[in-house]
Amino acid sequence: MTPESQTGRPDRAALSASAPAIELKGISKAFGPVQANKDISISVKRGSIHGIIGENGAGKSTLMSILYGFYKADTGQILIGGQETEIPDSQAAIAAGIGMVFQHFKLVENFTVLENVILGAEDGAMLQPSIAKARELLTQLAQEYELNVDPDALIENLSVGHQQRVEILKALYRQADILILDEPTGVLTPAEADHLFRILRGLRDEGKTIVLITHKLREIMDVTDTVSVMRRGEMVATVNTDETSPEELAELMVGRKVLLRVDKAPAQPGDSVLEIADLRVTDEKGVDRVKGVSLNVRAGEILGIAGVAGNGQSELMQVLGGMRTGSGTIRVNGAPIDLSGARANGQARRELGIAHVPEDRQREGLIMEYFAWENVAFGYHHQEKYQRNRWLMDNRALRADTEAKMEKFDIRPPLPWTQAKSFSGGNQQKIVVAREMESDPDLLLVGQPTRGVDIGAIEFIHQQIVALRDQGKAILLVSVELDEIMSLSDRIAVMFDGQIMGERSPTETNEKELGLLMAGMTGDA
Amino acid sequence: MDVLPKWADVILIPLINLLLAFIISALVILAIGEDPVFALKTMIQGSLMSTYGWGYTLYYATNFMFTGLAVAVAFHARLFNIGGEGQATLGGLGVALICLSIPWPHWTIAIIAAMIGAAAFGAIWAAVPAYLQARRGSHIVITTIMFNYIAFSVLNYMLVNVLRPPGSQDPASARFPEGTNLPTFQEFFAQFGITAFRGAPVNVSFLLAVAACILVWLLIWRTRLGYEIRAFGHSESAAVYAGISPFRITVIAMIISGALAGMMAINNVMGEAERLVLNSVEGAGFIGIAVALMGRSHPFGVFLAALLFGFLFQGGAELGLWTNIPVQLIIVIQALVILFTGALDNMVRMPLERLFLRFRRVG
Numbered sequence: 081m082t083p084e085s086q087t088g089r090p091d092r093a094a095l096s097a098s099a100p101a102i103e104l105k106g107i108s109k110a111f112g113p114v115q116a117n118k119d120i121s122i123s124v125k126r127g128s129i130h131g132i133i134g135e136n137g138a139g140k141s142t143l144m145s146i147l148y149g150f151y152k153a154d155t156g157q158i159l160i161g162g163q164e165t166e167i168p169d170s171q172a173a174i175a176a177g178i179g180m181v182f183q184h185f186k187l188v189e190n191f192t193v194l195e196n197v198i199l200g201a202e203d204g205a206m207l208q209p210s211i212a213k214a215r216e217l218l219t220q221l222a223q224e225y226e227l228n229v230d231p232d233a234l235i236e237n238l239s240v241g242h243q244q245r246v247e248i249l250k251a252l253y254r255q256a257d258i259l260i261l262d263e264p265t266g267v268l269t270p271a272e273a274d275h276l277f278r279i280l281r282g283l284r285d286e287g288k289t290i291v292l293i294t295h296k297l298r299e300i301m302d303v304t305d306t307v308s309v310m311r312r313g314e315m316v317a318t319v320n321t322d323e324t325s326p327e328e329l330a331e332l333m334v335g336r337k338v339l340l341r342v343d344k345a346p347a348q349p350g351d352s353v354l355e356i357a358d359l360r361v362t363d364e365k366g367v368d369r370v371k372g373v374s375l376n377v378r379a380g381e382i383l384g385i386a387g388v389a390g391n392g393q394s395e396l397m398q399v400l401g402g403m404r405t406g407s408g409t410i411r412v413n414g415a416p417i418d419l420s421g422a423r424a425n426g427q428a429r430r431e432l433g434i435a436h437v438p439e440d441r442q443r444e445g446l447i448m449e450y451f452a453w454e455n456v457a458f459g460y461h462h463q464e465k466y467q468r469n470r471w472l473m474d475n476r477a478l479r480a481d482t483e484a485k486m487e488k489f490d491i492r493p494p495l496p497w498t499q500a501k502s503f504s505g506g507n508q509q510k511i512v513v514a515r516e517m518e519s520d521p522d523l524l525l526v527g528q529p530t531r532g533v534d535i536g537a538i539e540f541i542h543q544q545i546v547a548l549r550d551q552g553k554a555i556l557l558v559s560v561e562l563d564e565i566m567s568l569s570d571r572i573a574v575m576f577d578g579q580i581m582g583e584r585s586p587t588e589t590n591e592k593e594l595g596l597l598m599a600g601m602t603g604d605a
Numbered sequence: 606m607d608v609l610p611k612w613a614d615v616i617l618i619p620l621i622n623l624l625l626a627f628i629i630s631a632l633v634i635l636a637i638g639e640d641p642v643f644a645l646k647t648m649i650q651g652s653l654m655s656t657y658g659w660g661y662t663l664y665y666a667t668n669f670m671f672t673g674l675a676v677a678v679a680f681h682a683r684l685f686n687i688g689g690e691g692q693a694t695l696g697g698l699g700v701a702l703i704c705l706s707i708p709w710p711h712w713t714i715a716i717i718a719a720m721i722g723a724a725a726f727g728a729i730w731a732a733v734p735a736y737l738q739a740r741r742g743s744h745i746v747i748t749t750i751m752f753n754y755i756a757f758s759v760l761n762y763m764l765v766n767v768l769r770p771p772g773s774q775d776p777a778s779a780r781f782p783e784g785t786n787l788p789t790f791q792e793f794f795a796q797f798g799i800t801a802f803r804g805a806p807v808n809v810s811f812l813l814a815v816a817a818c819i820l821v822w823l824l825i826w827r828t829r830l831g832y833e834i835r836a837f838g839h840s841e842s843a844a845v846y847a848g849i850s851p852f853r854i855t856v857i858a859m860i861i862s863g864a865l866a867g868m869m870a871i872n873n874v875m876g877e878a879e880r881l882v883l884n885s886v887e888g889a890g891f892i893g894i895a896v897a898l899m900g901r902s903h904p905f906g907v908f909l910a911a912l913l914f915g916f917l918f919q920g921g922a923e924l925g926l927w928t929n930i931p932v933q934l935i936i937v938i939q940a941l942v943i944l945f946t947g948a949l950d951n952m953v954r955m956p957l958e959r960l961f962l963r964f965r966r967v968g
Contacts, residue, residue: 112962403845427848436846444846447839454832459847461832472827 099162101126101258101289102147107156109142116142118313120156124258124306129280129290131300131321134310135333135534136505140293143310144260148180149173160258179251181261185243189236193229193246194218197253214253221252225282226275240388241272248279259283260291265299269388270562270595277303297326298563309333334535344546347570350379352414353523353554354400359408359419361395361578369395370406371578375556377523382545382555384569384586386562388598392578393558394439397527400556401436402429403444412523426459435516437509439527439558445512446500453482453496456515485514490540506537513541523554530564542568562591562598576600609954609961615906619899619946621953623913626945630938639930651923652916660790660805661922664877665889666915667807670814671869672893673911674821675727675862677902681825682858683838688734688749689866690890691756692727696867697874698763699726701778701881705768709784716787716809719875720868727867728860730756735859739852745859753890764883778881787876810872815908817865822904824861834858866890892939898947910946917942 102124109117117139124130134140145151147158149167158165160176167173173180187196197218198210215231222228229238229245238246244264251259261280265273280290280303292304300307301321308318309332317332330338354377361370370392377383387393398404405420412432418424429436438444446455457466457478466481468474482496489510491503500508509529516524526545530538545568549555559565565572566586574581574597581597596602609618631641652658672689679686686692699722709715734748761776768778787809790802825831837844837854844851873885892914899913900906921935 401846402848425848425850426846430848438846440842443840443842445843447836447843449839450836458836458843461829461847467829472823473829473832475827 099126100124100159101128101161102291103157103159103162104143104147105157105159107143107146107153107158109146109151109153115313117146117153120310120313120315122308122315122318124289124291126161126289127284127287128305129284129292129303131292131294131304131307132310133294133297133300133307133329133333135295136532137312137534138310138333139313140310141262142313144180144262144291144293147173148178148260174254174256177255177257179248179254179256179259181244181247181251181259181264183263183266185247187235187243187246190234192232192234193238193249194231196235196246197250199250201254217253218249221249224286225279227252227279239272240267241269241275244268244276245279256288258289258291260293262293263295264292265294265296266560267389269598270591271599273299296563297329300329301326311335330535336536338535338539342542342546342567344568345550347381347549348552349381349570350552352376353379353412354556355409355411356400357409357411359396359399359406359410361392361399361404361406363395369578370399372408373575373578373580375573375580377554377556379522379554380549380552381570382549382557382568384557384559384565384572385575386565386572386594386598387558387560387575389560391575391598393575394527395578396575397436397439397525397556397558400429400434400525401438402426402434403438427462430459430519430521433520433522434525435519435521435523436525437512437516437527437529439531441505441508441512446508448499448501450500451496452486452491452498452500452503452511453479455500455511456482456485456496458515460515460519485511485518488518489514489544504534505532506534509533509541510537513544517544517548521553523556524548526555526557528559528561529557530559530561562594566591566594574598609958613957613961615901618950618953618957621957622945622950623942625953626938626941629945630941633934633937633941634930637930637934639928644924644928644930647923647927648916648920651927652919656790656801657803657805658919658923660802660807661919662912662915663790663807663811664805664872664915665918666911667811667814667872668869668889669892669896669911669914670818670907671872672866672890673896673900673907674817674893674904675864675866676893676897677900677904677907678821678825678834678865679858679862680897680902681831681838682834682854684735684738684855684858684862685746686731686749686859686862686866687746687894688731688752688863688890689893690886690888691749691753692730692863692866693869693886693890694753694756694760695730696723696727696870697881697885698760699723699867700870700874701768701781704781704785704875705778708782711784712787715785716871716875719785719871720813723867723870724864725867727870728864731859731863731866732856735856739855757884760881761883764881768881776883780880781875785875786879787871789876806877808872808876810876813868813871814911817868818904818908821865825904830857866893895943895947898943913942914939 100123104120104122107117107120120143132140142151146153147167149169149172152168158167165176167176188199194211194214197214202210218231227245227249229242235243235246264276268276284290294300304321306318307321309316309329311333356373356375359370359373363369373396375383385393395404399406399419402425405424407419410417410419412434417432418428442448447458466474466477479496486494491507491510500511529541529545533541545555557568569586571583572586572589572594573583574594576598577600581600581602584594634641634644652662672693675689676686700719703719703722704715730752734745734752737743737748738745764776764778769776770779789806789808791805794801825835833849834854836847837849837851841851869889874881878885896907896910896914900910917939924930924935925932
């Protein structure tokens, strides 16, 4: 049996070429009291790249999950190639010619590329015919679209960019005409992202329809033909990309004017606060994560560390924050700190004036089950001002403190008796940022400050970081968002494979140069 | 988002669970040809309708409060202490060694020393698995179970070879001296010329258990240590971020847990038997798990659940006395209560959540 003869596939030859590839009419979906999608209508032209942009929780993923058969819409119609189509499960979606590339890849790590491509679409009981067929197709696709991957490589040995290509190949092997990509560039270097966009354009030119879900305005502007903006479950606009601007899209996403660029005066650096010399970190599995990093950060400046996720930035921050042990020397205000002994812990670090906004607020920065007022001193709960007497904590002082911080950092809802998990991503992050900044540190470590945070909160958090710099604090920023690094940092260090590849000034470098460094290529060496 | 209001979560669900357990128990009793209404009457009559019945109900409840609190404290640190049985056994050994060591002049002094002994022995018995978990990664469920068996063997050895009075055939310690006998409720009320709790074992330890409930509440929700224990229980990675040592919290939480389980011996060994015998714990360590589950690991919940299980124990004994319902069926009823309140919690919760959601949307 060939994939073409699978049941339920509309006879595409018979469809009029002018019918839109996807047409959604009046789609609504509620989860309990939450209306995730409200009366959404959208039409995607065949052979185009259509972007869907919106903040976290705007309903983008829900909409795509309905299209891919994970959820059933409460009301509304789905038309594929002009024909009304029921999509009760992902099998039906595949049969209708829809392929999906998820944010988190769904690959079997210890299978080869070929095995992964045919998984679930094998013809008959014997594997060999399918493998031979897939190999042929892969060779052909590699030539046509720069989709080259070694068919016999194990997935676990491939880079993230290549793994993503395997996901695309999987969809193409299943004869997908419509390809949905959910936040595809989150894990890629700029060069890899550019490559992906070339592939997508090639596919489009061959007549495939591509839906790109993202929250990055730059990607939308770069690669899409049309773009739809979602806000709070509603489709607020669909426009041609060349007739809009990032500012307009941001305003549509948030519902008010947003400052995309960070306004900041030149840094006035003072004395050196943080000096790292030859820092080395080995993880639990014995893998070297940080391989001799030396850096220093002065008072009143922001040092940004750029790099693709997983190149040792997390481990560097964890050592600095006392969550992990390492070797080498780190001096704070001239005094060496304990990297592997009894004082290598978060509490001792805080006593030295090091505050830490961790990369993962849900697993590290907050106790999700704790109320806001219990989280507001988390890590600082030993401080005198939070104790009622020798035995008991002063919960009333904690709540008063929470109310003050909620007002100052505009945390919504401003209710101390709300569990951390009930706040939006942006407000959760504001709780962490408020706690760490208000501890009046000498050095602030900031990891991925705006990951999963809506645009409005990003703007606010960026302003707070710059304000803290202007008070003369030293700030070490780690982010995988190159835009964020470029706009916030006074100096940029690029990390690759546990080492610093080089330092640049944001005014004298560009994304291309940084992208090469992030991929481990020292352009000037 | 929490779907259910707090009162439904804390009161309604346990009550429905309990009701279901009783309905199925009634069906089982019907199936063996007995009268469930008469059985329930007998249970209530025997455990709640006289001070004698209450005296037993409260005596059992005292045991369950200590072991229930022990499991609850460990739960808050996400440690599953199934070793309450062994820790209470060792606690009994501590009590016996203290009580037999010197001729105590008065029970008020003896009880303080015995509490320290009971708590210390229970705590040590819990600290070893805690250390193994925190440093070596040996799972605490496995080690605490194994430590239960070791505790029984230790007790056996001590009773046969060390504590058994010369010439006695019985593997039990000598009677504790007069000065260690705790006043029972009967003796207390007799001072005022009131005859109550006649022949019932409930004693001053009950007040100790109530005090323990209050202290545990303070510990968990009002102290820095409790804050750290709960934080560690919710998220170990966040605890590390905040500088809370997982090793320290694991060991301290288990020491407190073991000490609470050990203190149960004040009630059953010092207060009731007044000597140490084999199998003095009688499964109370395991009942403590059910009590903590049903009480949602909250000291007040543990208090109520301990009373319920005290009633089931005493009522069950009465059932065996006055009806033809075999003793084994009482264990079935207790098991049903544990099954419904502990394991099948979601069976009631899910439909109830859906019901509340529908109401909310209408309203």
